[in-house]
Amino acid sequence: MQNFYKWGFETFFGSVFNTIITLLSLIILFFFINSILGFISTSEWKVVEVNRRLLLIGRMPPEHEYRVWPILWVASYLIMASIKTWGSPSYKDLLFIALGITIVCVIFTTSSTYLWVLTSLLICIFSYVITSFIGKSTTANNKNKKILILLWILLLPIIFTILLIGDGPKPTLWGGFLLNIILACIAIGFGFPLGILFAIGRASTLPAIKIVCTIYIETIRGAPLVAWLLLAWFVLPKFLPQFWGINEVSVVVRAMIILSAFTSAYTAEVIRGGLQSIPKGQIEAADSLNLGYANKMILIVLPQAIRVVIPALISTFIGVFKDTSLVFILALTDLLQVGRIIPEQDPEFFGRQLEALCVVAFLFWIISISLSNLSKKVEKSLGIGIR
Amino acid sequence: MQKKEKKQIGKEIITTSEVTKSFGRFQALKGITAKVYEQEVVVVLGPSGSGKSTFIRTLNRLEPHDSGTIIVDGVELNDDVKNLQYVRSNVGMVFQQFNLFPHLSVLRNITVGPQKVRGLKRGDAEDIAMELLNRVGIPEQASKFPSQLSGGQQQRLAIARALAMQPKIMLFDEPTSALDPEMIKEVLEVMTELAESGMTMICVTHEMGFAKEVADRFLFFDEGLIVEEGTPEHFFTNPQEERTKLFLSQIL
Numbered sequence: 001m002q003n004f005y006k007w008g009f010e011t012f013f014g015s016v017f018n019t020i021i022t023l024l025s026l027i028i029l030f031f032f033i034n035s036i037l038g039f040i041s042t043s044e045w046k047v048v049e050v051n052r053r054l055l056l057i058g059r060m061p062p063e064h065e066y067r068v069w070p071i072l073w074v075a076s077y078l079i080m081a082s083i084k085t086w087g088s089p090s091y092k093d094l095l096f097i098a099l100g101i102t103i104v105c106v107i108f109t110t111s112s113t114y115l116w117v118l119t120s121l122l123i124c125i126f127s128y129v130i131t132s133f134i135g136k137s138t139t140a141n142n143k144n145k146k147i148l149i150l151l152w153i154l155l156l157p158i159i160f161t162i163l164l165i166g167d168g169p170k171p172t173l174w175g176g177f178l179l180n181i182i183l184a185c186i187a188i189g190f191g192f193p194l195g196i197l198f199a200i201g202r203a204s205t206l207p208a209i210k211i212v213c214t215i216y217i218e219t220i221r222g223a224p225l226v227a228w229l230l231l232a233w234f235v236l237p238k239f240l241p242q243f244w245g246i247n248e249v250s251v252v253v254r255a256m257i258i259l260s261a262f263t264s265a266y267t268a269e270v271i272r273g274g275l276q277s278i279p280k281g282q283i284e285a286a287d288s289l290n291l292g293y294a295n296k297m298i299l300i301v302l303p304q305a306i307r308v309v310i311p312a313l314i315s316t317f318i319g320v321f322k323d324t325s326l327v328f329i330l331a332l333t334d335l336l337q338v339g340r341i342i343p344e345q346d347p348e349f350f351g352r353q354l355e356a357l358c359v360v361a362f363l364f365w366i367i368s369i370s371l372s373n374l375s376k377k378v379e380k381s382l383g384i385g386i387r
Numbered sequence: 388m389q390k391k392e393k394k395q396i397g398k399e400i401i402t403t404s405e406v407t408k409s410f411g412r413f414q415a416l417k418g419i420t421a422k423v424y425e426q427e428v429v430v431v432l433g434p435s436g437s438g439k440s441t442f443i444r445t446l447n448r449l450e451p452h453d454s455g456t457i458i459v460d461g462v463e464l465n466d467d468v469k470n471l472q473y474v475r476s477n478v479g480m481v482f483q484q485f486n487l488f489p490h491l492s493v494l495r496n497i498t499v500g501p502q503k504v505r506g507l508k509r510g511d512a513e514d515i516a517m518e519l520l521n522r523v524g525i526p527e528q529a530s531k532f533p534s535q536l537s538g539g540q541q542q543r544l545a546i547a548r549a550l551a552m553q554p555k556i557m558l559f560d561e562p563t564s565a566l567d568p569e570m571i572k573e574v575l576e577v578m579t580e581l582a583e584s585g586m587t588m589i590c591v592t593h594e595m596g597f598a599k600e601v602a603d604r605f606l607f608f609d610e611g612l613i614v615e616e617g618t619p620e621h622f623f624t625n626p627q628e629e630r631t632k633l634f635l636s637q638i639l
Binding site: 285292295300303 | 478482
């Protein structure tokens with residue numbers, strides 16, 4: 001204990017400079033804590049409570065609300081099963097996941113939806129338990145992995161089927177956090193493979209392909225996303241062919257096209273960095289085995305190139321996920337837009353922007369931090385076998 | 388030397404004539420005319436920068452040559468993709484830096500070629516791979532990754548990987564130069580065994596003991612030309628050219 005005091009004194013007040021730094025930090029900390037306490041003591045969360053539905057699914061008509069639950073169930077099953085299969089989570093990780101889910105549930109469960117939420121929670125637990133049961137046998141586990149990968153690929157079609165089947169709501173009525181997630185999934189789902197193609201194209205030795213890809217990447221990256229979204233709003237219909245009414249597609253689809261294009265350009269540059277890090281010897285070895293261009297790329301070059309750039313890649317994906325909130329420019333009500341509007345709609349909630357935005361920020365944060373953890377896990381699991 | 392008398396030297400399998408290659412303004416090959424016969428072991432010697440590596444890399448078109456002709460197993464190497472594929476699937480190569488695929492297991496490093504190029508089923512390819520791993524003496528490493536192997540083991544794996552394609556000719560580009568001295572022997576043993584089994588081999592190497600033992604013929608390169616060629620006895624007892632004498636005096 002004596003040592004501890006001595007250590008504390010020397011660390012914080014050991015010299016004049018340290019003393020000044022300590023005092024300054026204390027003052028800043030005091031004001032910081034004071035303002036947070038002030039906000040918490042005066043905050044009124046009713047603005048969030050009343051608008052929970054709006055934050056999550058926007059202006060989707062109440063009679064279509066039931067469509068959202070199956071999506072949540074499928075996603076819960078997939079996410080928990082994948083965490084168990086590939087993540088090998090520690091107790092700390094599980095605690096973290098449980099905490100995140102609990103907070104989200106506490107904020108967003110209402111008396112009319114608690115049964116649905118409960119079902120989702122049960123599916124999460126069921127999924128985890130059954131996957132750990134499957135995981136005991138290696139062959140079953142391998143089969144399960146294949147099924148999960150297939151389900152992940154089918155996830156987007158499943159979501160769209162559920163949302164659109166049998167006279168579903170118009171895509172322009174999709175909103176809230178659901179819209180952000182759908183847009184991000186589409187942008188990453190299409191942007192990533194496209195980005196790989198553009199990266200390979202830009203690294204190609206054929207001048208025509210190289211020039212086309214370079215122009216595409218540099219054009220898309222050269223202007224702000226907001227500009228591209230505005231372009232989609234006003235100009236895109238004129239560029240699209242007039243059959244089947246493609247040129248009149250809904251703004252949601254236009255947003256998807258723009259976000260995918262934007263993601264593909266950024267991903268392409270990230271992956272190109274990875275491609276350049278592959279030693280020439282790898283390509284020569286593949287050539288000397290006569291593997292052929294496609295096999296060489298798919299089996300030898302890309303797996304190594306993508307592995308190198310996973311941190312940058314996930315960081316790009318997180319950026320894209322947050323960029324989806326820019327679709328408010330297309331008059332879509334995404335999560336951030338809902339958070340901005342709700343305090344203004346009722347005189348009772350005037351001046352409650354901070355509460356609404358806190359919840360919005362928290363939702364974005366939950367997804368971003370999960371992606372960031374995913375990146376760490378993937379890096380770790382791919383660590384074996386790296387040169 | 389008894390062994391070499393018995394060895395059947397077959398018909399021409401590689402014929403090059405007046406092959407040139409430049410990198411920018413530097414001319415690496417200034418007209419190489421050489422022949423290699425089936426089952427022959429040819430060792431390529433020469434000071435660094437003499438074009439010997441470039442020469443064997445032109446033989447499977449890792450470096451396309453600028454002029455002259457290269458005919459491998461009756462097929463001319465040119466821009467024709469079919470010819471290139473024929474040659475590459477019949478010519479195996481072992482590199483100085485091993486160039487193993489670090490993200491694939493030892494076994495998968497070997498099976499990837501047979502499965503994707505020769506169209507073998509996975510099980511068959513794995514059988515062949517295990518056979519080859521036995522032949523090069525590292526069957527117990529099959530499920531590891533290349534980075535977990537020692538340098539000598541890595542190079543032996545690289546030899547097994549090339550052999551899995553059942554090549555008619557093997558090219559060795561300084562296979563022991565990146566190895567620690569105590570690991571050179573194990574790689575040379577595998578190469579000697581391969582030479583004795585009748586594989587046509589072209590080796591760039593500075594291992595004179597090995598060269599003396601297995602080579603049927605030496606090619607001595609200097610400044611992009613073949614300065615002198617002949618049997619090992621000729622080289623070690625009676626070299627004709629000044630440059631050959633100088634080189635041999637430096638490395639022996």
